[in-house]
Amino acid sequence: MAQRTFKVWRGDANGGEFKEYTVETQPGMVVLDGLHRIQAEHASDLAVRWNCKAGKCGSCSMEINGKPKLGCMARLNTFEPGETITVQPLKAFPIIRDLVTDVSWNFEQNKRIAPLKTKPRDADGNHRMMQEDVDRVQEFRKCIECFLCQDVCHVLRDHKKHDQFVGPRFMIRLAQLDMHPLDTEDRIPAARKELGTGWCNITRCCTEVCPEHIQITDNAIIPMKERVVDRFYDPIAWFIGKVFGSKKS
Amino acid sequence: MVDVSELQTIEHDVLVIGAGGAGLRAAIESSGRGKNTGLVCKSLLGKAHTVMAEGGMAAALGFTDERDNWKVHFRDTMRGGKFLNQWRMAELHAKEAPERVRELEDWGAVFDRTKTGLIHQRNFGGHRYPRLAHTGDRTGLELIRTLQDAGVHRGINVHMECTVLDLLKDGDRVIGALGYWRETGRFVLFKAKSVVLASGGVGKAWRVTSNSWEYTGDGLAMAYLAGAELMDCEFTQFHPTGMVWPPSVRGTLVTEGVRGDGGILKNKEGKRFMFGYIPERFAPETADSEEEANRWLKGDKSARRPPELLTRDVVARAITREVKEGRGSEHGGVYLDIASRLPAEDIKRKLPSMYHQFKELAEVDITKEPMEVGPTLHYHMGGIKVDHDTQMTTVPGLFAAGECAAGLHGANRLGGNSLSDLIVFGKRAGEYASEYADNNDAGKVNDEQVQACIRRATGFLNRESGENPFVLQENLQAIMNEHVGIVRTGEELTQGLEKLAEWSKQIDTAKAHSTAQYNAGWHTALDLRNLHISSEAITRGALMREESRGAHTRVDFEGEREEWGKYNIFVWRGNDGEMKIEKRERPEPDKLLKEIGYSNIEDLESGKVGANAE
Ligand SMILES: Cc1cc2nc3c(=O)[nH]c(=O)nc-3n(C[C@H](O)[C@H](O)[C@H](O)COP(=O)(O)OP(=O)(O)OC[C@H]3O[C@@H](n4cnc5c(N)ncnc54)[C@H](O)[C@@H]3O)c2cc1C
Ligand code: SF4
Ligand code: SF4
Ligand code: FES
Numbered sequence: 001m002a003q004r005t006f007k008v009w010r011g012d013a014n015g016g017e018f019k020e021y022t023v024e025t026q027p028g029m030v031v032l033d034g035l036h037r038i039q040a041e042h043a044s045d046l047a048v049r050w051n052c053k054a055g056k057c058g059s060c061s062m063e064i065n066g067k068p069k070l071g072c073m074a075r076l077n078t079f080e081p082g083e084t085i086t087v088q089p090l091k092a093f094p095i096i097r098d099l100v101t102d103v104s105w106n107f108e109q110n111k112r113i114a115p116l117k118t119k120p121r122d123a124d125g126n127h128r129m130m131q132e133d134v135d136r137v138q139e140f141r142k143c144i145e146c147f148l149c150q151d152v153c154h155v156l157r158d159h160k161k162h163d164q165f166v167g168p169r170f171m172i173r174l175a176q177l178d179m180h181p182l183d184t185e186d187r188i189p190a191a192r193k194e195l196g197t198g199w200c201n202i203t204r205c206c207t208e209v210c211p212e213h214i215q216i217t218d219n220a221i222i223p224m225k226e227r228v229v230d231r232f233y234d235p236i237a238w239f240i241g242k243v244f245g246s247k248k249s
Numbered sequence: 250m251v252d253v254s255e256l257q258t259i260e261h262d263v264l265v266i267g268a269g270g271a272g273l274r275a276a277i278e279s280s281g282r283g284k285n286t287g288l289v290c291k292s293l294l295g296k297a298h299t300v301m302a303e304g305g306m307a308a309a310l311g312f313t314d315e316r317d318n319w320k321v322h323f324r325d326t327m328r329g330g331k332f333l334n335q336w337r338m339a340e341l342h343a344k345e346a347p348e349r350v351r352e353l354e355d356w357g358a359v360f361d362r363t364k365t366g367l368i369h370q371r372n373f374g375g376h377r378y379p380r381l382a383h384t385g386d387r388t389g390l391e392l393i394r395t396l397q398d399a400g401v402h403r404g405i406n407v408h409m410e411c412t413v414l415d416l417l418k419d420g421d422r423v424i425g426a427l428g429y430w431r432e433t434g435r436f437v438l439f440k441a442k443s444v445v446l447a448s449g450g451v452g453k454a455w456r457v458t459s460n461s462w463e464y465t466g467d468g469l470a471m472a473y474l475a476g477a478e479l480m481d482c483e484f485t486q487f488h489p490t491g492m493v494w495p496p497s498v499r500g501t502l503v504t505e506g507v508r509g510d511g512g513i514l515k516n517k518e519g520k521r522f523m524f525g526y527i528p529e530r531f532a533p534e535t536a537d538s539e540e541e542a543n544r545w546l547k548g549d550k551s552a553r554r555p556p557e558l559l560t561r562d563v564v565a566r567a568i569t570r571e572v573k574e575g576r577g578s579e580h581g582g583v584y585l586d587i588a589s590r591l592p593a594e595d596i597k598r599k600l601p602s603m604y605h606q607f608k609e610l611a612e613v614d615i616t617k618e619p620m621e622v623g624p625t626l627h628y629h630m631g632g633i634k635v636d637h638d639t640q641m642t643t644v645p646g647l648f649a650a651g652e653c654a655a656g657l658h659g660a661n662r663l664g665g666n667s668l669s670d671l672i673v674f675g676k677r678a679g680e681y682a683s684e685y686a687d688n689n690d691a692g693k694v695n696d697e698q699v700q701a702c703i704r705r706a707t708g709f710l711n712r713e714s715g716e717n718p719f720v721l722q723e724n725l726q727a728i729m730n731e732h733v734g735i736v737r738t739g740e741e742l743t744q745g746l747e748k749l750a751e752w753s754k755q756i757d758t759a760k761a762h763s764t765a766q767y768n769a770g771w772h773t774a775l776d777l778r779n780l781h782i783s784s785e786a787i788t789r790g791a792l793m794r795e796e797s798r799g800a801h802t803r804v805d806f807e808g809e810r811e812e813w814g815k816y817n818i819f820v821w822r823g824n825d826g827e828m829k830i831e832k833r834e835r836p837e838p839d840k841l842l843k844e845i846g847y848s849n850i851e852d853l854e855s856g857k858v859g860a861n862a863e
Binding site: 046104 | 296298355357359494495497502610718720762766770
C-alpha cells in the first residue's frame with residue numbers, strides 16, 4: 001500500500017504549528033480523504049469543513065502547498081509521489097481552529113447588496129426570459145461560495161480593505177443582479193461607493209482559483225466597472241438604457 | 250451541575266432546525282408573517298444537502314409539454330410510491346408546486362429556458378412528461394441560493410454551525426431546543442413558541458451513500474425522543490447510479506438527468522439490459538424496443554419512454570441483478586453511456602457538473618467513455634409523521650418538512666419530487682408554525698431535561714478512555730450495508746437488529762479527545778445516538794413489512810402483496826423507553842383522487858376520469 005505524508009497546520013487564534021501525519025492511500029484519493037484518514041487514525045479532533053465531497057458545496061476550502069483549493073477536488077496523484085503535502089487554512093480570514101476559519105464576514109457582505117427588484121409577471125402569470133439573455137447570469141450563479149477568490153484577492157488578503165471592498169465573490173453577485181433580465185433596481189451608485197468596484201485592479205488572481213471557472217474579472221468586474229464609469233460620465237445614457245432596455249446588452 | 254439560567258438563551262417565535270430548501274422556505278414564510286424566526290444549521294448557510302441536488306424540481310407547469318397538469322403529476326407520484334403515499338399530500342404537492350416554482354423566479358432563480366422564454370422542463374424517471382424545472386445539473390444550488398438570498402433581506406436570524414442536540418418540552422408541547430456551537434463547543438438554549446424540523450435524512454447510516462456527514466437522522470431521533478411518531482421508515486431509496494470507482498468517491502451521485510437526456514445503461518456484454526426488467530404495471534407506458542426508445546428521445550409524442558427512465562427502485566434492482574449474475578463492469582457496476590448518444594458539446598452544456606465530476610475525480614471523459622455506476626443509498630421516504638395540511642407532527646408545537654418528514658413519497662420517491670416537496674411543504678410548515686405561535690405562549694423550560702442533555706454531551710469529553718467515534722460510526726455503517734441493503738431477507742434483518750443492539754451499547758463508551766472547540770470527533774460521537782435510533786426504526790420496519798414494494802425488497806416475500814397495500818407502519822417510543830412498532834390501516838382516500846390515481850392514462854387525458862377535479 002502506498003503512503004502519503006501530510007503537513008497539517010494545527011492550532012487556533014492564539015497560534016499553532018505544522019504537524020506531520022502519514023496515512024495509507026487508495027486509488028483516487030483526494031486531500032480531503034487524507035485528512036479524514038488522519039481524523040480516524042491519528043487526530044480525531046482535527047477541524048476541517050466539508051459536506052458534498054464532489055466540488056458542489058464550497059465547504060472544504062484550504063491552502064494546499066500554498067495554493068487556495070478545494071480539498072475534495074485535489075487528487076493525490078496530481079502531486080509528485082513521495083511529496084509531502086502541506087495543508088493550511090485560508091489566510092484572508094481569522095482562524096477558528098486548524099483548517100477552519102471564520103468566514104462570517106462574507107455573509108455580511110451579501111446583506112449590503114440591494115436584492116432583486118422584480119418586474120411584474122406577464123399577464124398569464126409567467127415570467128419570460130430568453131436563454132441567451134440569462135447565459136451570463138447563469139455563469140455567475142454557478143458560484144458555490146467557496147470564498148477561494150476572496151482568499152486570494154490582494155485587496156483583502158494583503159491590504160485588508162474588508163470595510164471598503166466586498167471582494168470578487170460579491171462583485172459577481174452584484175453583476176448577476178444587475179444583469180438579471182427581470183431586475184429593476186439601480187445598484188450603480190452603491191457599486192462605486194459602498195461596494196468598492198474601484199479597488200479591483202484587474203490582477204485576475206480570483207479568476208485563476210475559481211473552481212467553477214467563472215470568468216470573474218472579465219465577465220463580471222470589468223463590465224461593472226464600465227457601468228460605473230458610464231453612469232458617472234453620462235447619467236443620461238444610463239437613463240435611456242434602463243428605460244429602453246439596452247442595459248442588458 | 251450546570252446552572253441553566255446562566256446558559257446563553259435565544260428566544261424566537263418560530264425556531265426552524267435545518268437550512269436546506271425546506272427549512273429556508275419555512276423560515277421565509279414565518280418571518281414574512283411577522284414572526285421572529287430563528288434558523289439553525291450544522292454547517293455554514295448554503296451548504297445543506299439541498300445544494301447537491303442536480304437534476305431538477307418537478308412541477309406540472311406544462312411549459313415543455315402542454316399535456317401536463319397536476320392530475321398527471323399526482324398520478325405519477327402515487328404510482329411511483331406504489332400507492333402507499335398519503336393521498337392528500339400528493340394532491341397538495343402536485344397542485345401547489347407550479348406556483349412555488351414561479352415564486353422562486355420572482356425571487357431571482359434563473360432556470361434554463363424554452364425557446365419562448367419560459368422555464369424549460371426535463372424528463373426524469375417515472376414522470377410521464379418533461380416536468381423538471383432545472384438549471385443545468387445544479388438545480389439544488391439554484392434553489393438554495395435563491396432562498397438564501399431571499400432570506401437574507403427578510404430578517405431571519407441565522408445561527409450557523411450550531412447543532413441541536415435535543416428538543417425541549419413543557420408538558421406535551423415542544424417549546425425549544427438545546428444546541429451547541431461547533432466553533433466553541435458552548436451550549437445554547439433556544440426558546441420558541443413553535444419548532445419546525447427540516448433536518449434532512451439519514452444516509453450516513455450506510456457506507457455507500459450519496460449523502461454527507463450531516464445526514465445522521467438527527468431530526469428523526471429528536472422527534473422520536475420527544476414523543477413523535479415515525480412512519481414508513483422501511484422505505485430507503487437506493488439511487489441506481491452512484492459512482493463506483495475510484496473507491497474514495499464510491500456512492501457519489503450521478504444525476505438521473507444523464508438518463509433523462511438520453512443516457513443508456515449497458516452491461517459488460519454491451520447489452521442494453523433494462524428492456525428485460527420492465528414491470529407489468531409500467532409495460533403499457535414503456536418502450537419495448539431500442540428503436541421506439543430512440544424515437545421518444547427525438548420528441549416523437551407517439552413513442553413510449555425508454556426503460557432506463559423507469560422508477561429508481563426498478564432500475565437499482567436491475568443493476569444489482571446484472572452485477573450479481575456476473576455481467577457487471579470492471580469495478581462492480583454497470584455502464585452508463587451518454588458519449589455515444591449526444592455530441593460532446595451538448596453533454597458539456599447540459600451536464601456540466603457531471604462532466605467536471607468525472608473528469609476531476611475519476612479521470613473519465615464522459616463525452617468519450619461510459620461511466621461506471623451502481624446503486625447508492627440516497628434518500629429516506631420514511632420519517633416523521635405529519636398532518637397533511639399543516640405539517641404538524643403528533644407532538645403539539647412540533648412541525649416537520651422536507652426529507653425528515655414522511656408521507657408524500659410512499660414506498661418510492663420520484664426524482665425531482667424532493668425539491669418540490671421542500672418548497673411546497675416548507676411553506677406550509679412555516680405558515681402553520683406561525684399560526685401556532687400566534688395562539689400559544691412561550692413555554693417553561695425544564696431545567697432537569699437541559700442538565701441531562703448537557704451531561705450526556707460532555708460525557709464523551711470527560712471520559713478517561715474509550716472507543717474512537719469514527720470507528721464506531723464505520724462499524725454501524727457496515728452493519729446497515731450488510732443487513733439492510735437494497736435486497737433484504739427476514740433472517741438478515743433479524744441479525745441486523747441484534748447487531749445494532751449490541752453495537753448501541755458502545756455508544757456511551759465513545760471518547761472524544763481534546764477540547765470541545767470545533768472537535769470533529771466529539772461531533773461524531775454526539776450523532777451516534779441519532780444514527781442508532783433511525784437505523785433501528787428502519788430495520789424494524791423492514792422486518793415487519795413482509796412484501797416487496799417500491800424501494801423495499803424482501804427476497805423472502807417477493808412482489809407486492811395486496812394486503813400490505815392497506816397499511817403504513819408506525820414507530821414510537823413506549824413509556825418503558827423501548828421502540829414500539831405497529832401497522833395501521835390507511836384511511837379511505839377521497840373518491841375523486843382515487844379515481845385519478847388508478848385511472849389509465851387515456852381515460853385521464855380524454856377527461857373520462859377526473860374532469861371535474863379542480
Ligand atoms: C447528490 C444528491 C442529488 C439530489 N438530486 C435531487 C434532484 O435532482 N431533485 C430532487 O428533487 N431531489 C434531489 N435530491 C434529494 C434532495 O436534494 C434532498 O432530499 C433535499 O435537498 C433535502 O432537503 P431538506 O431541506 O429536507 O434538508 P437538507 O437540505 O439536507 O438540509 C438539512 C439541514 O438540517 C440541518 N440539520 C440536520 N441536523 C441538524 C441538527 N441536529 N441541528 C441543526 N441543524 C441540523 C443541516 O445542517 C441542514 O442545514 C438529491 C440528493 C442528493 C444527495
Ligand atoms: S481581479 Fe480584482 S477582485 Fe480579482 S483578485 Fe485581482 S484585484 Fe481582486
Ligand atoms: S466566484 Fe468562484 S472562487 Fe469565488 S466564491 Fe464563487 S465559486 Fe468560489
Ligand atoms: S466538500 Fe463540498 S466542495 Fe469540497
